[in-house]
Amino acid sequence: MNSVEWSRADMTSYSKTAAKRSGDSPLIARGLLWPSIIFLALITQIPFLVTIYLSLHNWNLMRPDMGITFSGISNFVDIVKRPEFWEVLKNTFLFTVFCLGMCLVSGMALALLLNRDFLGKGIIRTMFVSPFFIMPAVSGIVWKTVLLNPNFGFMAYLSSKLGVSPTDWLGQWPLTTIVFVVAWEWIPFFMLVLLAGLQSVSPDLMEASLLDGATKMQQFFHVTIPHLLRYIEVALLLGLIFIMQTFGEIYVTTSGGPGYASTNLSFYLYRLGFQGWDVGGASAVGVIMVVLTTIFMTILFKFMRRTFGGGLS
Structure with missing residues (x-):
């Protein structure tokens, strides 16, 4: 061979x-x-x-003599009957909606600004991203003491220079202030995801839309947004999951107060489980959080797909 x-x-x-x-x-x-x-x-x-x-069981750590007993859905019924639960549910809804809205709009604006070449682009992008890497508790402490303290914070100093009395933001507007704090942390994440989507848009597609006579606004809403829909859904999905679980910022700033004015479901679970020692009730709140997150996510994605006519198949 x-x-x-x-x-x-x-x-x-x-x-x-x-x-x-x-x-x-x-x-x-x-x-x-x-x-x-x-x-x-x-x-x-x-x-x-x-x-x-x-x-589905009654278990109070302050009553070890009672042990763990089966209770069915009585924990859920008891939670729903409490008047503070509905206030907490309203706070969670408003907090999540406004925070996600601020993150999406601000993240889109920053992504559009950074989707171009200019001097110092890398440094500016790093500065914008840095808030996302700060620990939630540290971020809350910085905002509470350095920026918003009505006696020696930066806002108090600025108010004195402007000749107006300082405002106790966490005392008078607790939920609104926490919305801004959490949005400040999560805007960089939305910016990065949307910037990645903008950089993947085909230049030929943009040029074709301009040749067809589309204006910049029409190009944005009919070309850019449908292309970014997958990226928007990813950002909203992860943002919704983590923002609904916000705990550290509330714990170090207002501790859910005054009363329940700044308490969300996550912090309400903590108050039941670690302050009231009601393990069964806290577990029921946890299950309710999972159900509400799933429902909210489904409604949000269906609205986006119907509005922009695209999305995940």
Whole structure:
């Protein structure tokens, strides 16, 4: 057998081996996927199932003699009957809607400004992103003491220079102030996601829309926004999940007060579980949070898809 025949034989053997390996690769991929799925289920679904279990039982840590007793849905009924629950629910809704709206509008504006070349673009982008990396508790302390303190904060100093009396923002406008604090933290995240979407828009598509006679405003609403819809949905999804769970900023600034004026569902869960020692009631609030987050997310995404005529299939 000559060298050509040897090379043909080697190529045939290599092709068979490669085909066998390519056929086995999906099986290998599925085999590698199952450990990650099992691990994810263990760290997410089991705690949630335990929360559902505790929400159906009475368990007060101040009464160890009573133990854990099955109560059905009585914890949910008791939570709904409490007058402060509806105030907390209203605070959570207003807080989430206004915070997401501010983050989306401001993040879009900053993304449009940064989606161009100018001197110092990298430094300015880093400055805009930096608030996102500050710990929530640290951010709340800085806003409470350095900026908004009515005695020695920066706003008090600015008010004295303007000749007006300083305002106790956290005392008079607690929920509104916390909305601005949390939005300040999350605007950089929205900006980064939307900026990535803007940089993926095809220049040919933009030029074609201009040749068709579209104005800048029409180009933005009929070309840019439909292209960004997937990115907007990702930003809103993650923002909704984390903003509804806001805790650190409320804890270090107002502690949910005055009364329940700045308490959201996340902090209400803390007050029931760690101040009232009502594990069953706190677990019921946790389950309610999951249900409300899912409903809110579904309504929000359906509204966006109908409004802009696109989105995820």
